Amino acid sequence: MTILVTGARGNVGRRVLQRLYAAGHSLRASGRNPAELDVPEGVETVALDLNDPETFVAALAGVSKVLLYAEPDGIVKFLDEAETAGVEKIVLLSSNTVEGPGSENDPLAHHHKIVEDAVAASGLTYTILRPGAFMSNAFGWSYSLQAGDTIDQVFPEAQVAPVHEDDIADVAVVALTEKKLEDQTVLLTGPESLTFRQELEIIGEVLGRKLVINELTREQGEAQMSNFVPPPILASLLAQWEAAVGVVADTSATAERITGKPGRTFRQWVEEHGSYLA
Template sequence: MTILITGARGKVGQAVLAGLHAAGHTVRAASAKPAELTVPAGVEVAELDLGRPETFAAALRGVRQVFLYPEPAGIHELIAEAEAAGVEHVVLLSSSSVLGPDPEQDALASHSLQVERALTASTLTSTFLRPDAFASNALGWAWFVGQAQPVQLAYPDADIAPIHPLDIADVAVAALTGDTLTGRSVTLTGAETLTFRDQLAVLADTVGREIPVERITRAEAEQQLGRFMPAVMVAALLDLWQAAEQQPAAIADTTETLLGRPARTFRQWAAENADAFTVQH
């Protein structure tokens, strides 16, 4: 039985692929640019370009399970091809943002929500993994830390429960290789809540020097973030962080509750990625 991994260039996708391959499963890695994939020896690669439905059939041939990234482009055609190919189960890397008050209008949630709804309307059995904030989001501060500049935040006391990307991958591997998660929708977090200020303190401890934190206005944050992402995405993020300053994050399912082993901590993620925060001379 072949398991297809879409988004195989992503951090989570790579880890899912590696975990399945190490356990002896037959895995096919898919990407719109398969020549750019780095995969273990013996792993098949396939082109799967959501903008080109003609690539779907070959990528799905012989596949019984799919690990899917939440891209709505071409999703209906992809589902139809998966049904025709005999795919039995899809594990979707969704987002906890779909549980928000108005996900249809939320730029963070809408992509995942569209894919969830398309899968729900299909004949495929689906498992939705809905992680909250990734620990790796802290890489957004790496340039400032590396330049020995203060990290400027509109909501430095936003309280979240960051999850290590490898924990998400481990849960996905379990969903693809067992039946305890089949058909479920699971919200995933880390095992501890940390404000952004707390996370930066952990990073400061890890790199052995102070990382100053400066509170800025929302308008200033909009201007800064707007250089890297659309305005609707900026507004959605800032709304999320503003709310997170008012209400502490809730701990949801973790690798402890789902897999019976402790969740990786943010401190562990920081130690593994300390080089990204090294001062650049």
């Protein structure tokens, strides 16, 4: 039977696809425009828009397991079609915002909670993955890094435990191919609590540059980020960061407890991606 990987162009979906391919699984990669998917030879591609039920039947035909990203519009219909198609397991890429402080009023948490609840109520076997901030969020500094050594940042003392996308992918593969995470919700953090200031210090050290932080007020940060972050997501991020100022982030839920391999550090991520940052 075939494993369907939705979001196959994404930071996690792409990595999961590569791992499953190397292990010899039958795979189908989906995207709204499958012609844009860059997949290994022999991997089937299919059009799938999680907002468009007309695309569900073809995408799910012959599928046994699904790596699913969180899209609330159409989720109930998608799960109904998955059950009809004989899908055995859903692995959902959700977010730790669902269990964060003030989550009941957080638009990003609400977005993911709708999908989590639908998956848990579907009757299908599932694993819900709740990663924290991705290390790849650091790409948000790339424009400033390319322009110079002064970096604008709101709430630079906010602490996060960023998680490497490879760690998320490793756990997702376990969830898709083994039984030990079935019907569980799995929190994922990185191995270190870091402030944004410390992250930028690490980036500077790896790049051999002395970076200077220009601390923005909340209002200045909101005005600057509103150019590229949708308002509900921006409100959620700023609230999370403000609440995290001076609060050590939980690092107890690394991938190591599942994979047996130490969680990848932020410095490792920067060493791998530094050439794309600046």
